[in-house]
Amino acid sequence: MGRYFIAGSWNDWRPEEMMLEDEAVGRFTIKASLPKGKQRFQILRNRDWRQLIYPETRYADCEDDVPVKGPDASGYDSYWSIEVMASRNVFFIDLELWPEAALAAREDERKARPAVSKMKVSWRSVGRQELSQQELFENARPSFFLVGSWDCWLRRTKMRFDGLRQSYVGRAPRALRGGDLFQILSNGDWNSILHPSVHEAGLENTAASRGAGTRAYPAWRMDKDEVVEEETSARRRASDRFEVVLNIRSTPWRVSWQKSSSDELDDSSDEDLDPELYGPPGADGL
Incomplete structure (x- = not known):
């Protein structure tokens, strides 16, 4: 399964490891406090920039339901994009790795829309955290x-x-x-x-x-x-x-x-x- 890391505009593209939250469904997650504005990220397997996980289209939103590609080195210019509001800047970002059996079950459930990838990336806002004046200055x-x-x-x-x-x-x-x-x-x-x-x-x-x-x-x-x-x-x-x-x-x-x-x-x-x-x-x- 490997280890998975997230690198984004808010952490100067330095990979941070995602935690394995649910081994049964292969869900990895990370909690991050993000600065206001558009924040972009990719995911790396085994902390290796040659094993990028990325959306098929540039600047994809998790609601777009675009296929997830990788891990490979081809998608260096494709990112997920999060629109962050100052009032809701704490996010959980999830990566799900679906085994073949789970894929078949999801296809049965969706009927009209089969699963498009073995991977899924999503995020959700869970609250607000004040950033320091230095953090706000650096991010601006x-x-x-x-x-x-x-x-x-x-x-x-x-x-x-x-x-x-x-x-x-x-x-x-x-x-x-x-x-x-x-x-x-x-x-x-x-x-x-x-x-x-x-x-x-x-x-x-x-x-x-x-x-x-x-x-x-x-x-x-x-x-x-x-x-x-x-x-x-x-x-x-x-x-x-x-x-x-x-x-x-x-x-x-x-x-x-x-x-x-x-x-x-x-x-x-x-x-x-x-x-x-x-x-x-x-x-x-x-």
């Missing part, structure tokens, strides 16, 4: 996430807001060897991609355009020769990282990058790679 601010070829475009790395530079700053999650491609996702959404006008753009092409829906959009290319000065050491330190800066005060927005050593920044400025994020891929079926 736009968010941006780095994605890149360094991990096959699987993981979002959140960019922090730098008040001094009035820019968003993110660090690649591992030491780069040059030639890595990257884009920026607005609010972590693959349907709102910031990208250059030409593919494999360097520091001479920093203007950001906005596209949607595919990883095939042009990407910036981060070559070490562009950003790393010659060093006396025979090899670079393994702790070196590259810092990407999104300047939203310019028109159009500008993207640049530079070398930044990990011991020059405090821990709050870095996004550490979660060693459990990629697996192991589930061997068990649904």
Whole structure:
């Protein structure tokens, strides 16, 4: 059956495990306090971004009765969408895995409308919880996430807001060897991609355009020769990282990058790679 995790706009797309509530019907659930507005999410099996569970259509509501797809890596740009009111912001989100016998029984019950999937995702509002002023402030601010070829475009790395530079700053999650491609996702959404006008753009092409829906959009290319000065050491330190800066005060927005050593920044400025994020891929079926 595996383990199931939810990743959404309210938790910076960091997978949180759903609890097995009813083993007989394969129901997993999680309780979450959500900020006001449209909140989007996907479900991962075994904490693996290559095993996404997602709706067949983008931004589906649980009332739409759309087929549930996965687990696979194809639906990276398809999400469920919850409209959250400030007065009813506490939700239970459920995933049901229907065995074949249960599917047959449901088909008999529905008669005119057979079950369309082995899985069902639903949610229900159960009350209200006050969010702190800091939570409200953070949720009101736009968010941006780095994605890149360094991990096959699987993981979002959140960019922090730098008040001094009035820019968003993110660090690649591992030491780069040059030639890595990257884009920026607005609010972590693959349907709102910031990208250059030409593919494999360097520091001479920093203007950001906005596209949607595919990883095939042009990407910036981060070559070490562009950003790393010659060093006396025979090899670079393994702790070196590259810092990407999104300047939203310019028109159009500008993207640049530079070398930044990990011991020059405090821990709050870095996004550490979660060693459990990629697996192991589930061997068990649904």
